[in-house]
Amino acid sequence: MSGRVEAQLAELGHTLPEVVPPLASYQPAVxxxxxxxxxxxxxxxxxxxxxxxxxxxxxxxxEATQLAERCALNALAAVKSVAGDLDRIKRVVKVVGFVASASDFTGQPAVLNGASELLGAALGERGVHARSAVGVAVLPMDSPVEVEIQVELES
Structure with missing residues (x-):
């Protein structure tokens, strides 16, 4: 099933990907x-x-900003896997992003704009959220970026 949010993503040139399978013992979304x-x-x-x-x-x-955007797309796919339809999103509440950073890199907030801007473009006002952008030494699989989101659904 695809609705307004997925249509908006398509207008932005994106296709919602398949859910990324877990790399360890966890669920993509709960x-x-x-x-x-x-x-x-x-x-x-x-x-x-x-x-x-x-x-x-x-x-x-x-490059990292584009990767953060891809992380947000993957997060939306994970949300859809449990919510059934992205149109059920009442709002994105929180985004937490991690950036594997060189020791002198301090542009983590700008990198995470890739995720934030995609969510805003796809969801409008419902995509406006609180956010943390954290620089870290290393991420799984030597990924440059990792993003998690929390959304509130229409009941």
Whole structure:
């Protein structure tokens, strides 16, 4: 089933991907009451990371911003897997993003704009959220970026 949100994603040039299978012992998303919490989503494309390394070293900030956007798409796919329809999203409540950073890189908030801007473009006012952007030494599979989201569903 696809609705307005997926149509908006298509207008933006995106197709909602398949849910990325877990890399370990967890679920891609779980629902508790009217909230859906996603696991951290890597920027996987067809089962692979398009690039690896630290932002500010092997990965440019511009590349990382695009990867954060892909993480947000993967997070939306995880939400849909438990909610059934992205049109049920009442609002994105929180986005947490992790950026594997070179020791002198401080542009984590700009990198995570890739995720935030995609959610805003796809969901309008419902996509406006609180956010944390955290620089870390390393992420799973040497991913440059990881994003998790929390959404509230219409009851």
């Amino acid at each position: 629902q508790s009451g009217v909230y859906v919490y996603t696991a951290g989503q890597l920027p996987m494309v067809e089962g692979k990371l398009p690039v690896t390394g630290k932002v500010g070293a092997e990965v440019t900030p511009e």
